[in-house]
Amino acid sequence: MDGTQKLKGAADAPFYLPQADECEIFRAAHANSLPLLLKGPTGCGKTRFVAHMAAELDRPLYTVACHDDLSAADLIGRYLLKGGETVWVDGPLTRAVREGAICYLDEVVEARKDVTVVLHPLTDDRRILPIDRTSEEIEAADGFMLVASYNPGYQNILKTLKPSTRQRFLSVEFDFPTPELEVEVVMRESGLDKDRVQGLVRLAGKLRALKGQDLEEGVSTRLIVYAATLIHQGMPLERAVLAAMIEPLTDEEDVKRGLLDLVTAVFG
Numbered sequence: 001m002d003g004t005q006k007l008k009g010a011a012d013a014p015f016y017l018p019q020a021d022e023c024e025i026f027r028a029a030h031a032n033s034l035p036l037l038l039k040g041p042t043g044c045g046k047t048r049f050v051a052h053m054a055a056e057l058d059r060p061l062y063t064v065a066c067h068d069d070l071s072a073a074d075l076i077g078r079y080l081l082k083g084g085e086t087v088w089v090d091g092p093l094t095r096a097v098r099e100g101a102i103c104y105l106d107e108v109v110e111a112r113k114d115v116t117v118v119l120h121p122l123t124d125d126r127r128i129l130p131i132d133r134t135s136e137e138i139e140a141a142d143g144f145m146l147v148a149s150y151n152p153g154y155q156n157i158l159k160t161l162k163p164s165t166r167q168r169f170l171s172v173e174f175d176f177p178t179p180e181l182e183v184e185v186v187m188r189e190s191g192l193d194k195d196r197v198q199g200l201v202r203l204a205g206k207l208r209a210l211k212g213q214d215l216e217e218g219v220s221t222r223l224i225v226y227a228a229t230l231i232h233q234g235m236p237l238e239r240a241v242l243a244a245m246i247e248p249l250t251d252e253e254d255v256k257r258g259l260l261d262l263v264t265a266v267f268g
């Protein structure tokens with residue numbers, strides 16, 4: 001559910017190619033102890049961006065993938081039985097607050113309502129985390145930063161961030177990179193040659209144009225990287241594209257056939 005990553009310094013930072021001025025915004029937010037919200041479709045680089053920035057700023061990173069069962073206790077901590085004794089165990093948010101780390105709540109709208117309540121005192125200038133169960137009130141250590149992401153495309157009436165929550169965050173909008181940048185990202189991630197990567201990115205552009213008509217979501221950068229990785233390892237192009245860029249998008253046979261026609265149009 002949560003993963004901890006300690007990365008040391010910019011030299012070891014995972015590769016991230018900026019799309020615009022998001023790195024500057026992140027640095028400014030961190031320097032001024034402001035929380036940051038990343039909006040954008042799945043697979044466009046949000047998680048990679050946060051991992052990169054945490055490494056650059058030399059901060060530990062606690063990532064929590066939110067889901068509809070995630071409660072405040074999962075973030076804050078709970079009493080657990082250990083060898084006949086009950087001991088308090090900090091959750092990832094509490095650890096980040098104590099250590100001055102970056103806490104990244106991925107897909108924050110998925111979390112239960114009590115989670116957002118916990119975030120409020122951390123996102124105003126008090127920067128405190130009250131823990132009812134232990135009667136503690138922890139002040140966030142220097143360097144602590146709250147980052148959250150969500151995909152506005154999945155929004156429905158039940159799952160959206162309340163204005164009282166979203167207006168506590170600086171926000172940056174992400175989208176899929178421009179074709180030139182995306183070619184660079186996919187080459188770098190997969191090792192595949194420029195020619196074939198350019199073809200895959202062109203195909204992705206055509207698939208994305210179908211969003212809202214035949215497809216609910218366009219193909220993500222992540223899926224292009226998957227296709228390119230399979231091709232680089234020797235899988236025939238058409239097989240790799242079917243497995244990585246077509247099957248994940250639709251279950252309908254006639255839509256699939258239409259998409260395969262696009263593959264032929266791009267690659268001949």
Ligand SMILES: Nc1ncnc2c1ncn2[C@@H]1O[C@H](COP(=O)(O)OP(=O)(O)O)[C@@H](O)[C@H]1O
Nearest residue numbers: 015016017042043044045046047048189221222
């Ligand atoms: N700007 C970028 N720089 C480097 N890699 C990227 C970039 N955008 C997308 N990627 C690639 O796409 C993959 C998926 O990105 P990820 O950060 O997991 O997406 P998200 O968190 O938005 O769903 C990454 O693992 C990486 O290979």
Ligand SMILES: [Mg+2]
Nearest residue numbers: 043046047106
């Ligand atoms: Mg992610």
